[in-house]
């Protein structure tokens with residue numbers, strides 16, 4: 001076999017698109033951004049006003065854009081460190097810079113094959129399929145000359161992501177009196193409607209089961225060789241939508257109350273569902289949940305999100321190069337931790353619909369529209 005020079009390790013891709021959610025950069029952006037997010041979503045107006053106020057507490061801007069710029073730089077540096085030639089570009093689903101604009105620019109510079117890395121680790125409609133619809137819409141809008149796009153599989157069970165989370169939980173626990181002993185780790189992720197959960201579980205492990213897998217791995221790592229003296233559970237934040245529609249529970253605040261009533265006094269809040277400290281983390285956890293814990297007389301600390309930790313960024317670059325190698329027809333096994341295999345590079349028919357049983361026929365990239 002001929003050896004591939006490092007510079008060509010990302011071939012056939014000629015750009016890596018960091019594809020994210022987007023967020024407002026100032027007060028005037030907040031409402032138009034929220035309207036973009038909720039178009040066709042049946043979110044009550046008073047919920048929009050409430051979420052607008054969350055951004056208001058932070059000067060009308062979300063930290064998400066700066067965090068994505070940092071991640072983009074970290075990815076570029078790690079690729080350069082490995083000698084790989086692959087420009088990183090950035091585009092969002094719901095706010096500037098929009099994906100379609102980033103792709104148009106890249107195309108003008110001759111980009112033909114793009115690998116997209118979505119900033120959600122877990123597979124569900126919101127975290128994966130909706131991005132794949134969004135990318136297909138961008139390609140359609142660009143028309144002739146649009147780049148061909150592939151996607152990095154949802155990376156919840158990537159060793160880099162899971163180990164970086166375990167490090168963050170261990171560091172947070174170390175700040176508690178007596179460390180992890182006698183503590184309760186509340187793992188937290190974004191709630192989704194039950195119907196979206198059910199749809200996420202049709203062709204592979206569901207959204208909740210993916211999180212349960214990650215937290216089981218982290219718990220095993222933290223326990224080491226000794227019998228664990230800590231407990232853990234999974235709770236949810238940021239529920240929205242019609243209050244009559246069932247979403248995944250328990251809400252993190254309700255859950256903290258239950259734990260306090262059961263005598264728990266030491267808590268690590270571990271936001272494994274999010275890769276950076278964007279608004280859900282800054283408001284729903286650091287503002288609301290930590291306040292709830294304090295009112296309940298608990299000592300609670302929030303573990304870092306993976307952000308730009310070396311292990312995480314290194315894992316992402318491994319995923320990118322692994323995907324490129326498979327695209328070149330090489331045998332590049334997908335590395336994982338936990339009970340589940342890697343999710344496929346191309347989503348199977350029927351995966352991660354918005355609602356269980358619903359077929360919309362909306363085109364996607366890296367999968368079929370059924």
Ligand SMILES: CC1=C(CCC(=O)O)c2cc3nc(cc4[nH]c(cc5[nH]c(cc1n2)c(C)c5CCC(=O)O)c(CCC(=O)O)c4C)C(CCC(=O)O)=C3C
Pocket residue numbers: 021022023024034037038041043047048051062063064119120121124126127190191192193238239240241273274275278279280
């Ligand atoms: C699973 C999931 C992630 C994945 C985790 C990840 O990707 O990291 C995620 C990420 C994010 N969600 C975000 C913001 C919002 N999400 C909303 C609404 C919704 N999210 C949902 C789910 C998820 N969301 C769902 C099922 C809805 C209901 C409407 C719908 O079905 O789409 C709304 C509307 C108002 C409201 O209802 O809350 C907003 C403003 C931001 C940006 C934060 C910032 O600005 O810093 C980010 C990263």
Ligand SMILES: [Fe+2]
Pocket residue numbers: 190
């Ligand atoms: Fe969301």
